[in-house]
Amino acid sequence: MRVLITGGAGFIGANFVHQTLEDRPDAEVTVLDKLTYAGNAESLRGVSDRVKLVEGDVADADTVDPLVAQSDLVVHFAAESHNDNSLNDPTPFVTTNLIGTFTLLEAVRRHGTRYHHISTDEVYGDLELDDPAKFTEHTPYNPSSPYSSTKAGSDLLVRAWVRSFNVAATLSNCSNNYGPYQHIEKFIPRQITNLIDGVKPKLYGAGQNVRDWIHVRDHNTAVWRIIDAGQIGETYLIGADGEMNNKEVVELILELMGHDPHDYEHVADRPGHDLRYAIDNTRLCEELGWEPEFKDFRSGLADTIAWYKENEAWWRPQKAEVEAKYAAQGQ
Template sequence: MKVLVTGGAGFIGANFVHQTHESYPDADVTVLDKLTYAGNTDSLSGLDRVRLVRGDIADADVVDPLVAESDVVVHFAAESHNDNSLNDPSPFVTTNLVGTFTLLEAVRRHGVRYHHISTDEVYGDLELDDPAKFTETTPYNPSSPYSSTKAGSDLLVRAWVRSFGVEATISNCSNNYGPYQHIEKFIPRQITNLIDGIRPKLYGAGLNVRDWIHVRDHNTAVWRIIERGTIGETYLIGADGEKNNKEVVELILELMGHDPGDYDHVADRPGHDMRYAIDNTRLRTQLGWEPTFSDFRSGLADTIEWYRRHEDWWRPRKAEVEAKYARTGQ
């Protein structure tokens, strides 16, 4: 089996490559990654049968020959940081829309199976007291340049399935956490700040709710969809891990031996979605998937331990990330 993983040097993609290597040791994996700030070649170190190609998914001359030699394309590559999308939306349009179009045209030409990784943020947000959760039929209502371009990329996939018969599936996942996540992101930033003796930062009152899933569980679900999913279907991936940001920060502090109230509040970002929640019924009932890390506390403890043991992975970027946040008062 030959697998092309776009964005395979990023957080979720790199974990997917590691898990593919573990579960399918005879698979040949090609990683196509632009290696922007979010890509890290160290995340793939020590893996055999893995080839790294530095390139842009919006470049058809790079994409086409890689797709032509593949049995399946798993598309993780995306500009994905909400704050960055508010500062400069243009890379999000190019990567998330033009890049997805370029991949879809290549898989259409060569008849290759395609799986598209997306986000629950395409659905907008829910009220804090709303008992509802997102389902595969929830209308799209994105609120940022990031989520709107991801919504657009999902719609491109659906159109290419219907209009051209492309063999594709889509998954929309809740917030991931775990190894190899860039330290500008919420959970690893708090963990690495505490390792360095820096008080964690919390947007606003911290009442925004996210539905957390360990990255390993996300990726086992992706493989389940690739192998057993129905072409043209969308599957929502979540592990029933709703926590507000305040609870997450306080749990990190507790697990790392600090007073749970030892953090600072900073100004909230514009248009900050209040709550995401995933209904994963289709994934569980139709494909028989279950998460391994069903308890957020144990998954978070596992993640903290990983960052403690892998300071060599995140340390080189820490000062630059904190300097960037300092310039914006965060």
């Protein structure tokens, strides 16, 4: 199988590349990545001789079209995904998430290529902290940020291209990922690398916001299960029943790294900070027979901490710039 992976030098995409080559050694993998600050060719070290890396923009039809024409499958990870950045400048989110998806859809329509679209649970908005409900495939979209609204728009484009043009596509919306190769601007790796540097973790507001955490490896096994067995045109929600509020996550990181669990700093909250995300993965598990490997968040987090300790050369060049940006925002 010839697989084109967009955003394959980013966090989830790079892990997907490694897992694909590990589990499907006969796959021919091409990565299309713009190699912005969030894309790092070093994330593909160790498999670079088995991957064709094309530096380019998913919104550039002249780059996208020949790559799609040479592929049996496109897995679209490429996205601007950091909420804080979308609040500061929404422009690249509109370009990458909307125009980029449109460009890919037109290419797969021309060439009859199978397509899988990676999205987020944030398109559904948020839930009250005391609400027993979870997001399902039928939850109405209610995005609250430039990031989540552009991802919602990209999902709707895919659904329209399936219905209008018979594009062979599936979609997945996943909860918050954690694991190796995640950029240190993100919540969990930022706290881990701060502690490695002897700096107290930073907690937005009171830290009561709840996220449904899933190890990146579990996300990617679910994606392959959907590609292999999912119904064309359908959406599947990926989650691992990992609800935990940000305060609990910070305290667990501190504990696992040998510190006082209460030794962190409160900083200014994010504007419009969503309260709670929660995924109902019933359809994925019952219809496709998928289940997560990392059912214990504590052990998955310990593995992640060990990875950042062992791979300082990967994240160190970005650390000072990231913390300077947050300091300027009072965070």
